[in-house]
Amino acid sequence: MGEEVHITDSTITVAGVIVDSNTLGGAASTITDNELLDKILERLSKLNFRNILAENLAKRTPETGRGVIDSSWFKEWLMNLLGGIVWGTGMPGAGKTVLACIVIEYLQELVAESESKDVCLLFAFCRYTERLMVIDILLAILRQLIERHPQVLRFVKPMYERHKRENTRPSEAEVIDLLKRIASSGLFKQTFYILDGLDEAASDIQVALLDMLSSLPVNFFITSRPLDCIKDLVPNARCFTIIASNHDIALLIEQRTHCMPTLRNLLMKNVALKAEVISMISSKSSGMFLLASLQLDMLKGCASESDMRKALKGLPQGLDNMYDMTMARIKALPGPQASLAKRVLTWVTFAQRPLTVEELVLSVSVCPETFRFDDKMEPAGIDSILSLCCGIVQVEATTDWLERSINVVRFVPQLNTW
Template identity: 45%
Template sequence: ELVGVLEKIFTSNLFDERFCSLDGLDEAKSITQFELLDTLSQLPINLLITSRPLHLLEDNVPTADHFSIILQDADIERLIEEKVRQIPTLKGLLANDEFKTWVVKAIIEKSSGMFLVASLQLDMLAVCVNVHGLRKAVETLPIGVEAMYQTTMVRVEAHSQAATAKRALTWLVHGLKSLKMDDLRYAIAVDPETFEFDRELLIDGPTLLSLCCGLVTFEPKSKLVRLVRKYYTAKDFLEPYLKREDPDPHKMMASTCVARLLHFNLHKLEDEENYFDIFDENPFFLPYSDDRWAEHSHLSVALPAPTRDFVFHCSRFPICNKDGDFICTGSSLHVAAAYNFHELLEEWFHPSCHPADGSQSQFPPPSPPDLDINARASDESTALILAADFSHAEAVRVLLNVEGIDVALGDRDGWTALIWAAGGGSLEIVEMLLAVVDMNHASSRNVAGCTALMLASSHGHVEVVKGLVREEASFISECGEALVEAAWGGHQDIVETLLGVKGINVNHVLKDGITALMCASANGHKSTVEMLLQHENIFIDYALPSGRTALAYALKAAKHDIAELLRSHGAQEPSADIYKNFIHNDSIKWWD
């Protein structure tokens, strides 16, 4: 997506000169490095890339200029001078210039010219209280990044708050988004057994940084906390190191998140209107918990017990879409469907097959009270509608196997499970639903008048469109509408599919008064216009009651190449009134 955005920017006429900088190419995976170079080298830009030497990639950009940036001893010396000024004890111990020169030389040699290693080494020396101790510490400094990290973790493990430090490092290694200092402080201020927040366990930012012994940095402007990263990043080292002690870090993280949600009773939200106020009043770690609790749960080796218990007790949990927009409040059934906890749905509706603990227990797992497969959330969504909306095929499959499910129900705005699935491009779900719904339900419309076929066509989901039009006779009345939607977006493959439907009305006029040929002409989709003009039933001079034709729309939108194409196919010139009142009238737009 990002490359697509860059391509649009750099191929536009917005700028006379175009520059792009890509830092740390070496930190990407090997295949990504090649893909980025291949893509960016095709763009009309001046490109600056910084990286460790990557000789295998140089042949991919043979016309590029390569130059080396060499770290000088003086650069390391300046770093040491700056760090010494920040550490009072070192400043005093290095008052002797001769001794200071010896220390600086030793650090330069043992850091192998790497800023990160030199910085960590100085952090190690900060604990020295006399010259003798400092000399011994310098002599035993580890050499290289790996050894430096190992030694740093020995220091972390040595102090009484090692568990707190490692919990913080775990959040920074496995966190699903960047954390601000206060988010991290609140995430680790929890009881290690219950995961409940305890204000008395809060520690301040400087103390937290100190506990992590230089492995963590704080950015004052953004307030973000990050692991140090250069060449061989702290994350590369810490991920396997921490997993030796806790092989399932996401279990702890998911459990901490749901405990935070329970702390504010979000599982039984009393007033939907106050939902966002809760986050405004409690900004630390609560928004992260709400955004990421389910994802951490799915990344766990097995579904964490606190997550299972949390979902079970949800009665009015606020469900949001992927963009963070509030959708509705729902019960445990709706939460399990919306967040794809299909294993819970399976246990609740088919308990004999799936004991809660995975054993062969003769006792079925508990299910939520008043479990109703067609129960409605606050916006009238059913569990099936939510599962389809969020594109969770596994949850849809489980729900469709429950006796009594009504697949034709719609939410408050008339969106059925099929409409949501088609609009979202979920072919697997569409096919599952088409296997059980009748054609009347498949052709149902939402409040805005849109069908599943129209939405799939509008959003460019060609495989879904192909799946929906297999039963041509059932969808023939919708194909003309869908064709207008596809032409508007320039979805050529969908236009081609729909034009292949026998009996389609290629001149269909949507309720807002426009045909497929008019849409394609006004939006500049020349290939789509050419395809439409080849259809035997196309009426090139079809005019709306206002007198506007496809040629009038092309001229109004200044799509002169399309205007000439239409003229070459015999399109009649618009009337003088259309030229005056529409084409040359700057006070109105073509879509008005």
């Protein structure tokens, strides 16, 4: 066992002997700080929101979201050293999470450019697939803070030592008080908090998170579906609507068609047709990336200009009609494929908790007649499963980098009448 080490501002106590830290030289102090850092991180939450950030940035279409980043009100929010709350709301598929990740990426660049390292950025994601408690999210935020800014150790150390001694866990109030003291300490010129998916937390957790995080002297950026019932909790928040612009939809179409050889070749040869595709999808997608993506998926089988124009005329308007048509496409698949797609949608929709990729593959390999696992029914892989479901089943990153969960992007009532 190593010696017990205690640190004050000017001394280090090793095995009961008090030593002036200035006489030990910088190396000894650094080693001790690193050991303390490791011990504190060991006791904190293991949640890592960076996995969700990385996956969404990898999926996003380059240059989307510039409308928000370049807006005058966003620049005003950035420059407000006294803090301020910005709350963006949008319908499912409008690109809320991707926008939050774009903002995080932009702020990360500001942090990197800060020579004095006095800009702090912390972020969290709420997910239906991970029912986190408020304390879990707060401790994950605190962990991020310590990992990126070890200079806050002097604030964290007293709380760590007391709870280690008493074998207890900090309360929500303690962590918020600690975050408030750090944000107000003058250690950072500016602190940014980003919270995505507030609507995906339970209603009581929504209120608690909003109350606690909005009380901090920080620049706070929130994204969610419309939550009019709790907006009064932050009356001074600047609210804006998240919607995919026609420019962003065009960028999405450009990126997606690049991965569809037949469609790409068809549009490359006909500039007028390409412009018509972009115009039609933009007008019918209602500002939702999800809807635009599903509509584009309906066009990928077109092999001629005639096929394309016919398909464009048949594109549904609105999300409900789009899902009705997508379900009709799934039902029209050859028998075995339609059966597999139905089993996938049934398991994902009615599972009592989100399934991992591996669990879903095993679940759909259970024979519906015998209720036994049949390895001969096991699908080739998750990609084939997702393809059969025509875009309404997605794989989501979680805070555990070893696992990804399955999410149906909307409840599918047609399953009852399949």
